[in-house]
Each structure stands twice: as C-alpha cells, then as structure tokens.
Amino acid sequence: MVGPTFDMSKEAARREAARKEVAPWGSVLAYVTIVLEVIAWLLIPVAAFVSTAYLLLLAFGLLLLAAALQEGLASALKDPILLFFRRGATPCSFRLFSFGLRLLALIWIGLLGFxxxxxxxxxxxxxxxxxxxxxxxxxxxxxxxxxxxxxxxxxxxxxxxxxxxxxxxxSGWCNYTAAGAASGLSSAGGSVGLVLIFGPMVAPLCLVFLYGLEACCRCCSSDANPRPVESKDEAAPTPGLIQKILVAKDIFLVALDFLLDSSCVVTFFLAGHRWFGAVAFGILLWSVGQQVAENSLKTMHSEAVASISAGMLSDGLLKLTRSEKSVEAPLSLMLQVYAFPYVSISSRYAVASFSFSILTSIYTISGAVYKLLYLDLLPVVASGQREVLREESYAPVLHPNE
Structure with a gap:
C-alpha cells in the first residue's frame, strides 16, 4: 500500500516562494484581498433577502455564464468556487464584472432607502x-x-x-422586517443581521483601495513573471510543533465547517424551512458525492495523521478537502447568509450555529482560493496527477490583460 505523499504541498510552497521573490508583500496583500472579496460577494444574498430571490437567480446565472466562458461549463459545475474567483492572477475584466455585479446589488439595496x-x-x-x-x-x-x-x-x-x-x-423586505420584529433588533439575531448587511457593503470600498495598491506593487516589481524555485533533493527539515499545530488546525476547521453545515441542514428542517433544507442537503450530497467518487474517504484518518506528523497537508487530504472547500463551502455560505433572517427567529442555537458556520466558511473559502486558485493548484488537485508537478516548470496562470 502506497503511503501518503506531499508533492502538492511542496509545490504550493515553491509557488508561494516564487511569488514572494518578486513581491515580498504580494502573498499577504493577496490573502487580505481574497478575504475582502469573499465578504463582498455576500452582498448578493444580502440584497436578495431584502428585496427578491430573483436577484439571486440573476446573479448566479451571470456568474455561471462568465465562468463557463472562461473556465468551461464542466469545470464551473464541478468547482462552483470558480463562479466567484479565477485561477492565477485575476484578470481586470473579471474584477470589473464582479465589482459591477455587486454595485448593482448596492443600488438595489439603495432603492429601499430613497x-x-x-x-x-x-x-x-x-x-x-x-x-x-x-x-x-x-x-x-x-x-x-x-x-x-x-x-x-x-x-x-x-x-x-x-x-x-x-x-x-x-417583497423580500417584508420577510426581513418580520424576522427583525420577531427576533428583536437588540437581540443576537438582529445584531448579527445588521453585521451581515453592513459588512458586505463596506468590503467593496476597501477592495477599491487594495486593487490600486496591488496594481502599484505589480508596476514596481522588476519581473512580471515569478521564477520557479528549484526543488532540492535534500530531505525536508523536521517540522516543528507550531507547523504541526497549524496543520491540525486546518484539518479541524475543515471538519468543523462540514459539521456546522450539516447542523444547518437539520436546523432548516426543524424550523419548517423545507425548501432551504432540501437545497442545503443537495449541496452537501453534491460535495460528499465527489469525495466518494474519488474513494478518498477510506484513507482520511491515515492521511490526517501523516499530514500532522509531516507538518503539511498530504496529497490525499488536499484531494479529500477540495470538494468541501470548492463546492460545499461557497454554495452553503451564500444560502446561509440569504436564509439567516428566516432562521434567526427559530432559536438562539440557530443564530449561534449559523453565525459560527458563516465565519468558518469565510475562513475556509479564503484559504482555498489562495491555495487552489491564487497558486493555481486546482487542476492538479482535481485530477490527482502528481506527475504534472514534476514535468512542468512553474508557470502561473497570467491573463493577457494583466
């Protein structure tokens, strides 16, 4: 039986080092931008639940069309995270498109107050x-x-x-107002609801500043294309305790996110929201189905133990968590933000579990976008072809308009 391998994590480290060689602050700036991008995308479900669900269908239709043209329909359906982000360096055209889509949501919300x-x-x-x-x-x-x-x-x-x-x-404003009156704006549910509204509205303003800062960093860099970091055959250094704790933390948060999303499915049904529950359960089955199709569930424990011991995620664990990060997490996040006013009046447990699940999903998605898309490891993780890492020199995806 072949033991766990770590080619993908080593390749991720090489790619990140190559980017840092060109722009030392590039990785930090990219991760902060990614987190704000995830929060800013929540404008779509926020605008939908205070107005109409048709806005959600319109936005997802446009995002699916854009992703199908850029990445292909099959890839967009297999990894819905590609609806909201692009592989490698994000093209300016998609940034303008996504910013315009969220601006439309802001204008839609503005109709409620003027x-x-x-x-x-x-x-x-x-x-x-x-x-x-x-x-x-x-x-x-x-x-x-x-x-x-x-x-x-x-x-x-x-x-x-x-x-x-x-x-x-x-008409969605009636449901939102009824939920606010039923739960009380001074309660935990009302307070979290206000954060969900104003947080995504502030994030796009911060993104404008970061986009400009990132453009300046690229213009000032001496080389537009990161150079590969040569792989050495010497043995990897023994991982320290901090590395092992960080890997264990990543594994724990992915498992916690899955458990919280499963708990939200149960909460939907207990609160009488059968349609929400059915959609959430379908998303969960979609993610688990991909994992079962790859037969990766059998080795989950051994891969997790080996990853913690090595201080980096194994190839098997990366493949195992890919569908949870790129399929279940982004879709469940959108659904939970949209449905939060409906379930916030059910119980304090519903408010707490949904709030914690939303925060955990934001963290999980941000890490997935950075590793799978910014470092462009998604094609390799999805295919499981480790020989690609040995045959190809590192050439990150750069779009023509970058």
Whole structure:
C-alpha cells in the first residue's frame, strides 16, 4: 500500500516562494484581498433577502455564464468556487464584472432607502410594532412566522399589508422586517443581521483601495513573471510543533465547517424551512458525492495523521478537502447568509450555529482560493496527477490583460 505523499504541498510552497521573490508583500496583500472579496460577494444574498430571490437567480446565472466562458461549463459545475474567483492572477475584466455585479446589488439595496418608495417601506415597517390585533389571524402567515405571531411579537395584518403593498421586486423586505420584529433588533439575531448587511457593503470600498495598491506593487516589481524555485533533493527539515499545530488546525476547521453545515441542514428542517433544507442537503450530497467518487474517504484518518506528523497537508487530504472547500463551502455560505433572517427567529442555537458556520466558511473559502486558485493548484488537485508537478516548470496562470 502506497503511503501518503506531499508533492502538492511542496509545490504550493515553491509557488508561494516564487511569488514572494518578486513581491515580498504580494502573498499577504493577496490573502487580505481574497478575504475582502469573499465578504463582498455576500452582498448578493444580502440584497436578495431584502428585496427578491430573483436577484439571486440573476446573479448566479451571470456568474455561471462568465465562468463557463472562461473556465468551461464542466469545470464551473464541478468547482462552483470558480463562479466567484479565477485561477492565477485575476484578470481586470473579471474584477470589473464582479465589482459591477455587486454595485448593482448596492443600488438595489439603495432603492429601499430613497424616494417615496423608501418612505412607503418605512411606514410599513412601523406597522410591525403596532399593538393592534396582536395574536390574531396568525394562521394566515407562513409557517415560520406563526409561532412568533402567536407570542405577540408583531401583528399578522402588518405582514399581510406589507406583502400586498410592496412591489414584487422588494417583497423580500417584508420577510426581513418580520424576522427583525420577531427576533428583536437588540437581540443576537438582529445584531448579527445588521453585521451581515453592513459588512458586505463596506468590503467593496476597501477592495477599491487594495486593487490600486496591488496594481502599484505589480508596476514596481522588476519581473512580471515569478521564477520557479528549484526543488532540492535534500530531505525536508523536521517540522516543528507550531507547523504541526497549524496543520491540525486546518484539518479541524475543515471538519468543523462540514459539521456546522450539516447542523444547518437539520436546523432548516426543524424550523419548517423545507425548501432551504432540501437545497442545503443537495449541496452537501453534491460535495460528499465527489469525495466518494474519488474513494478518498477510506484513507482520511491515515492521511490526517501523516499530514500532522509531516507538518503539511498530504496529497490525499488536499484531494479529500477540495470538494468541501470548492463546492460545499461557497454554495452553503451564500444560502446561509440569504436564509439567516428566516432562521434567526427559530432559536438562539440557530443564530449561534449559523453565525459560527458563516465565519468558518469565510475562513475556509479564503484559504482555498489562495491555495487552489491564487497558486493555481486546482487542476492538479482535481485530477490527482502528481506527475504534472514534476514535468512542468512553474508557470502561473497570467491573463493577457494583466
């Protein structure tokens, strides 16, 4: 039986060293930019749940079209992380496209606060705090709102009036307002909801500054193409305790993210959100199905032990976690952010588990984008052909307009 190999992690280290040789701060700047990019993408589900779910379908349709043209439809469907990021150096054309898409979401949200439409929605929001007809006609509401209506958190007529008055493209505001009134804006659910709204709105502003800083760093660098770092045959140094702890932490967080997403599936069904639960369960099966197809689950324990001992992730573990990072994590993150107002009124456990799952997914996706896409290891990890690493000299993906 062949033991665990570490060719991919060694290649990742060589590629990162090659980039640092050209721009010492390039890796740090790239990772910070990636984290902000992940947070900024949350503008899409945020705008969708305060307006209409059709915006979510429109955005995913445009992203799938762009990814299919650039990476191919099969690759985009196998690794949905390619919907939001590109391999290697991100082309300026895609940055402009993604920034415009998120700007559209910001404008959509802005419609809620300006002009006569904003005043009408504010008037409808005040009705949710009325004491008239409390605890009456609650059975006319959707199932997820009935319990809170019977508890006297808001009147049923306010929700009905809102749905009848608000235009179709802003009807989601009624659900968001009802969820806020039911959970209380001063509660944990309301506080996290405000963070989910304003965090993604601030992230694009920070990205504009970082894009400019990154462009200056590239212009000032003496060489536009990183040179390969020669591989030496000498034995790798013995990993220290810190390296082992960091590898164990990465393995733990990936497993935790998977468990939290599984917990969210159960929470959806327990709270009566069967459609959300079905979609989340389908995403989970999609990810696990890819892992089972590669027969990588059998060696998970041995690969994890070997990775911790070696102080780096093994090839088998990288392949094992690829589908969780590139399939399940990004799609589950979008769904959880969109559905958070709906489940926040269910229980404090739902608020805590969803909040923790969202934070863990942001960390997991950011690391995956950096290693699989920025260092361009996704094709090798997906195919499992280690000989590619030995046959090819390092030539990172650079787009013509970079």
């Amino acid at each position: 002009g006569s439409l904003g005043r009408d929605l504010y008037r409808l929001e005040r009705h949710f705090h009325s004491s008239r007809d409390l605890r009456r006609h609650c059975t006319d509401l959707p199932g997820w709102l009935q319990e809170r209506c019977e508890d006297g958190k808001f009147p049923a007529w306010a929700y009905t009036e809102c749905m009848e008055t608000a235009p179709w493209h802003l």
